[in-house]
Amino acid sequence: MTDQTADIPFRFVSKTTDLEPGKSRCYPLEGRNVLVIHMPHGGFKAIENLCSHEKKSMEGARIRAGKIVCPHHGANFDLETGKAMSAPAVLPITVYPVKVEGEDVLVQLIEPKKKPGNPFAIPGVGGYF
Amino acid sequence: MVAVIRVKESTGTPAGKMPEPELGNEIIPKERYVSREFMQLEWERMWTKTWLMGCREEEIPDAGDYITTEIGTESLLIVRGEDGVPRTFYNVCNHRGNQVKFDKMGNSRTLQCAYHFWEYDLTGKLVSVPDEQDFTQGCPKDQLSLKPVKTGTWGGFVWFNLNPDAEPLLDYLGIIPEHLGPYHFEKMAMVMNVTINWGCNWKTSVDAFNEVYHVQCIHPELLYDNDDVDVQIDLYDRHNRYLVPFHTYSPRLGEELDEVPEIIANRMTALGMNPEAFRGRVSEARRAIQVFKRENQEALGVDYSELNDDQLTDDYHYFIFPNLTLNTFADRMMMFRQRPHETDPNKMYYDVWVWARVKNGQKRPPLPDHEHVNHGERSLGLVLDQDSVNLPHVQKGNNSSAFKGLWISHQERRIRHMHKTLMAYINGDYANDA
Ligand code: FES
Numbered sequence: 001m002t003d004q005t006a007d008i009p010f011r012f013v014s015k016t017t018d019l020e021p022g023k024s025r026c027y028p029l030e031g032r033n034v035l036v037i038h039m040p041h042g043g044f045k046a047i048e049n050l051c052s053h054e055k056k057s058m059e060g061a062r063i064r065a066g067k068i069v070c071p072h073h074g075a076n077f078d079l080e081t082g083k084a085m086s087a088p089a090v091l092p093i094t095v096y097p098v099k100v101e102g103e104d105v106l107v108q109l110i111e112p113k114k115k116p117g118n119p120f121a122i123p124g125v126g127g128y129f
Numbered sequence: 130m131v132a133v134i135r136v137k138e139s140t141g142t143p144a145g146k147m148p149e150p151e152l153g154n155e156i157i158p159k160e161r162y163v164s165r166e167f168m169q170l171e172w173e174r175m176w177t178k179t180w181l182m183g184c185r186e187e188e189i190p191d192a193g194d195y196i197t198t199e200i201g202t203e204s205l206l207i208v209r210g211e212d213g214v215p216r217t218f219y220n221v222c223n224h225r226g227n228q229v230k231f232d233k234m235g236n237s238r239t240l241q242c243a244y245h246f247w248e249y250d251l252t253g254k255l256v257s258v259p260d261e262q263d264f265t266q267g268c269p270k271d272q273l274s275l276k277p278v279k280t281g282t283w284g285g286f287v288w289f290n291l292n293p294d295a296e297p298l299l300d301y302l303g304i305i306p307e308h309l310g311p312y313h314f315e316k317m318a319m320v321m322n323v324t325i326n327w328g329c330n331w332k333t334s335v336d337a338f339n340e341v342y343h344v345q346c347i348h349p350e351l352l353y354d355n356d357d358v359d360v361q362i363d364l365y366d367r368h369n370r371y372l373v374p375f376h377t378y379s380p381r382l383g384e385e386l387d388e389v390p391e392i393i394a395n396r397m398t399a400l401g402m403n404p405e406a407f408r409g410r411v412s413e414a415r416r417a418i419q420v421f422k423r424e425n426q427e428a429l430g431v432d433y434s435e436l437n438d439d440q441l442t443d444d445y446h447y448f449i450f451p452n453l454t455l456n457t458f459a460d461r462m463m464m465f466r467q468r469p470h471e472t473d474p475n476k477m478y479y480d481v482w483v484w485a486r487v488k489n490g491q492k493r494p495p496l497p498d499h500e501h502v503n504h505g506e507r508s509l510g511l512v513l514d515q516d517s518v519n520l521p522h523v524q525k526g527n528n529s530s531a532f533k534g535l536w537i538s539h540q541e542r543r544i545r546h547m548h549k550t551l552m553a554y555i556n557g558d559y560a561n562d563a
């Protein structure tokens with residue numbers, strides 16, 4: 001997390017009691033769609049509810065071994081880092097930092113990850129490809 | 130939805146559609162992707178009989194400049210002579226078999242082996258042997274010179290052929306010089322040079338770029354920049370191509386877009402157009418870009434006069450048998466060279482060479498350093514990362530006893546065509562070419 005994100009306040013998104021372990025639900029919050037996930041073995045995670053593959057909702061997705069499995073075409077994402085762990089996704093998803101205070105789940109709405117403006121651009125190659 | 134409009138006339142590059150050859154419908158046996166026996170046949174009857182791309186002329190501009198390149202178990206040394214002519218040799222010293230050069234590239238006045246200092250001149254001739262009189266059997270210099278390999282140049286590239294009786298390079302290239310000459314590759318500069326170790330057969334990689342069937346699945350972004358349906362496929366003798374319209378959108382989206390997609394808008398901005406001022410339908414953006422480039426070629430610093438309008442936007446995508454994939458655009462080119470592993474059909478080397486047209490009045494940028502990495506260690510950008518993500522799994526699957534072979538659709542027929550050429554080599558049909 002960079003210094004700038006430290007300034008972003010934590011916002012209330014849901015109650016811990018809203019969700020059974022292993023379940024997820026999407027909450028609209030300040031123009032974002034925040035998918036709150038109650039991890040199967042406890043703890044909460046929150047992500048921007050957009051699969052990086054086809055920008056579809058992952059509400060209700062399976063959570064396995066710290067990863068979310070997109071219900072549409074099966075891409076896996078690491079819920080720690082957001083990294084895509086399997087095809088057909090390649091780009092990461094946005095993981096929002098989470099804090100639990102009492103029964104409140106709070107999230108920090110950091111900037112969501114963007115798709116590259118030029119999907120052909122290659123890191124390290126200048127000019128427009 | 131308006132179907133994509135193509136140019137009617139050819140300027141330099143023929144744009145017309147070829148009649149379709151009969152290729153049949155058979156399953157393509159998976160053994161060609163996994164068996165060591167087939168790999169050996171490929172080596173004996175194809176890799177050692179075809180013209181292969183060795184390097185770029187600009188990599189060896191001066192006398193004594195050399196590069197080494199590997200194909201299968203062979204290492205080749207390509208060196209420019211005092212007479213300015215590039216020559217290729219087997220990279221092996223005839224004393225005790227050391228490699229003459231171990232590095233990727235360099236410059237030397239003569240080619241001296243680093244073991245006992247046998248020295249060859251730039252034409253491969255053995256010129257100096259320390260303690261020569263000690264070889265009681267003699268040192269016949271002509272017999273102990275470096276073994277030469279047939280070499281040719283076209284398009285600013287140096288090619289070699291391990292078959293001493295091979296037909297001339299231009300005969301082998303067939304339609305390619307006429308089709309790609311108008312792009313003037315010699316005026317393009319290399320801006321990236323990366324080799325990646327991939328866990329798949331070399332043909333798995335070739336196939337991945339010879340069909341657009343996968344675009345809707347693994348490149349969803351490209352549906353907003355490419356028409357992956359109105360793709361013209363042309364199958365020639367050994368080589369083939371498809372023409373993919375860029376800066377438009379896919380009919381698969383099923384509806385007319387009312388806003389220029391971000392990718393196309395970014396492309397317009399990069400060219401100096403104002404996407405906001407564009408008033409046409411989204412399907413007309415491609416045409417607008419073509420017109421803009423044509424009208425502003427002076428400012429853009431590129432002479433487009435030998436290219437047709439489609440070539441100003443589209444990917445004229447060529448496959449040069451056996452292993453070159455060219456994404457050709459008016460101002461840039463992305464080339465993949467797929468090389469087999471030395472011994473393992475489940476592995477390959479994927480060379481990515483990216484080129485940019487040197488604009489009028491611009492200086493050629495310095496050559497990029499060569500990077501050699503494992504799959505996953507370096508991103509190649511979204512699209513190529515998407516292309517590579519399935520490949521090791523395809524190779525694993527190909528090895529399964531449950532899998533018999535490739536079940537190919539019509540839109541994937543470049544794969545079938547490549548196999549037709551490959552099997553012609555395996556069956557010896559090209560043996561009398563020379
Ligand atoms: S939308 Fe999630 S895997 Fe395709």
Ligand code: FES
Nearest residue numbers: 343346519523526
């Ligand atoms: S859908 Fe093409 S390999 Fe499975």
Ligand SMILES: [Fe+2]
Nearest residue numbers: 337343348516
């Ligand atoms: Fe692709």
